[in-house]
Amino acid sequence: MESILILVAAALRLGGGAGYTLAVVRGRARPNPVTWFCWALAPLVAFAAQAQDGLDPQAWMTLVLALGPLTIFVTSVLRQRSLGNVTRFDLACGGLALLGLVAWQVTSDPAVALVFAISADLAGAAPTLRCAYRRPRAEYAVPYLLSAVSMVLVLVTVTDWRFVEYVFPVYILAINAVIFGVVALRGTGPSRQPVYVPFVERRVDLEHDAHGVPLDGGRHYVLRISARPLARLGWSVTAHSVSVRDAADVYFGPTPPAGVDGNWIRTVPGHAWSATFHVYGPGHDAFDGSWALDTITPVG
Secondary structure, three states, X not given: OHXXXXXXXXXXXXXXXXXXXXXXXXXXOOOOHHHHXXXXXXXHHHHHHHHOOOOOHHHHHHHHHHHHHHHHHHHHHHHHOHHHHOOHHHHHHHHHHHHHHHHHHHOOOHHHHXXXXXXXXXXXHHHHHHHHHHOHHHOOOHHHHHHHHHHHHHHHOOOOOOHHHHHHHHHHHHHHHHXXXXXXXXXXXXXXXXXXXXXXXXXXXXXXXXXXXXOEOOOEXXXXXXOOOOEOOOEEEEEOXXXXXXXXXXXEEOOOOOOOOOOEEEOOXXXXXXXXXXXXXXXXXXXXXXXXXXXXXXXX
16 A cells, blocks of 8 residues: 555656646746756755665655656756746855755764755745745646645655654645645636736836846847736837837847847847837736746847
8 A cells, every 4th residue: 555655646746747847838837947956956866875775666766756857947948948037046045955955965864964955955945935926827836736745645654753754745745835825825727817907008128138237239139928928919029119029039139040030129239228028908917926027138
């Protein structure tokens, strides 16, 4: 019975990871790359340590825990160029997570090592917790629920209720339940009907790139619209009185990028510039903070 529950738990984790990856491919989810890299790195480090003593079923289960986050991280980087949107807060959390992982590996006391491991995981999760609260539409809630359920199954198999045996599954259950709850309560369910504000335009001014540097007319940039706002009348990006409407990616620069035709706005070398993102007939998400525009990212 115990082995069956473990297999079901692993299947739930893999299924949740596959569902989230599909959501990333379809643009339904915009994962934070720092979080998913940290969530993949910790079990990979643990798997490498376990493999030195032989590849037993427990070691393979640890590898399974890494596969979902690793796939999501790679997909987000390749599909959404998500590394260009990493903030200082994300990097600080990632740095704390790495310090926690190092402390975990050099600590000989199992209980203390687990505290460091949980601290590292929590630091890595912080950017996603922040995003889930500020922009819940950028997250996909179901995989977090599946992961929480899988940890319930794992806890059912625990027979020795010592701290080192149950604390990590309890933590994984708690962090996934919290993220699921935040996303669900912030109103991202598909049953929620769009509420549009008539005869109103929502404008977002763009004056700096993803690194906070003023936009330069001699450089090339891209604005990836990975999460589209609710807009009854559509949206557009305007710079120098030239507009691009309803495109997935909008390119800016003195010359058009190779292979790009209609989604390009010309800029003038030697001159700073700015752009404005217009949402026409905006929905509630353009005002309540559940949608946020991606930053302009330098290209090349």
